[in-house]
Amino acid sequence: MSSDKKLTVKRLVIFLVLAFLPFCIIVPVMWSYFGEPIYASENPDTAVANYCVSVFGMMVPSIAHLLTRLITKEGFKNTYLGLNTKGKMGYYAASVIVPLAYSSLSAVLVWAIFMSGSGFGDTFNNFNMQSIGLFLLQFAYSLIVFFPAFGEEWGWRGYMMPKLMELMPKPAAVIVGGIIWGLWHAPLTVAGHNFGVVYPGYPFVGIGLMCLLCTAMNAFMTLLTEKTKSIYPAAFVHAINNNLSMGVMFTFFSNEESMMKLGGLSAVEMFFPYIGVLAVIFIGSMILLMKKEA
């Protein structure tokens, strides 16, 4: 291994240790303090703690990025902090349209698979000025969610992915990066984040599904970051993805009966239509990523 690659590996290891450590400490401490898995608890104090852990926890990869550059005296070149919009506006538009499209499409798939008994128009019959207004307000709230999303993206796409791509071919880097990103969520997944604690194969199935989800999303986000040489499109995708999930689409546009049916489904069941849509995005992104390489 050349000395350049050795240095890259060293920097990557320092970054990953700094990024992984906080959740590995905070989540078990909170679990023992509250006496239950924090993301599956109905205790209102836990809900507040979860919110704070999510907001500040998402900023950890950025702090790890910053610290790694300082510790290893790497300097601040190639930070991906520029906008680079010239000729790249299509990618910026895609960073807003694609997450909205896949959230909507996965909501339609959830209806098609689990609620086919009732017609589409009967399920999504709540299209009035109020619900559209609420949806637009929630979309505007992405501006706030952008900050924690940026916190993750500047670490993962802004530091980890370029380092991984120095060490291996792009497709392999996307898969390895996605798995690392999924594993970073593991302490949260064990504590009930996204999937709860009651599902077959807890917690390993949840961790595996999270790795799958992160790999699929990583392909699209890496594509946007590499094409624009900017971290902002990936942060937009992350913000909209977290802010406007398919559950949110149901909340605004479907009726009460559909919400009851949705409540009866487990998070793992709802995950499959979602990952189905993301798989298409993953394949498309990988083709576009490799196209440049060829």
Place this chain on the structure above:
Amino acid sequence: MSGLLYKNFCINRSSMIFTLVTAILCCLTLIFAALFGFTLRGVTPSPEEVPSLLTACSACYFLAFWLPSMASSTLFQADENKTCCAFAMSLPQGAKGHVEAKYYYILIQALGILFITFINDTILTAMLGGTVSTTAVLPFLFSLHLFLAAVEIPFMIRFGADRGLQIKGGVVLAVFAMAALYFLFGDISWFIENEDDPLGAFMAWLGSGDIIFWLSLFPYISIAAYYISCKISVKIYRKGAESYEQ
């Protein structure tokens, strides 16, 4: 663009520090109030106290966004002479880059305040046991900041910072007066159906869900206005520069 932005940050260092200090002070006021009022006493706000706390938080965040806009004229005053304008227009980016850099500067400033207030609100939510959260108000304050800047900047670029603000004030006042006259004496049947009891009809409209739709448009209108304002300012910059003193 990054060079022009850097120049703006350098020549406006004191106003940038003023912005950050005011935003942090507004936020610290809330933190100390929550600390001494509730956290140290080991209590959380009662349901009766929550509305007044929400109002106090919103007011402090409003100040955090509004106070820096008081110093916005300094951003333009620094370059307000023929020598600077001639230099700006001779650069590869030209007048476009010079004006866009000002818009980016204000946007970054507003995003900085939004970040500070968001972090403060998260801490406050934790301190008050989740009973008080005004995070949903922040995008509106941010949008308002952008909207006001979108209205103000073209005037400052065309007529100079001081005269521009006076003319803007006059124009805004005239628009408000005309709107008030229209609502007093004009045909408002398209807006309020029951003209016999316009106040009652207006209150009923406020109570209906439809207002949410019109409110939700504000952030998008602000962003569009900011973008259009930038395009207008680029166009009128040369004309404004001719009126500046040597």
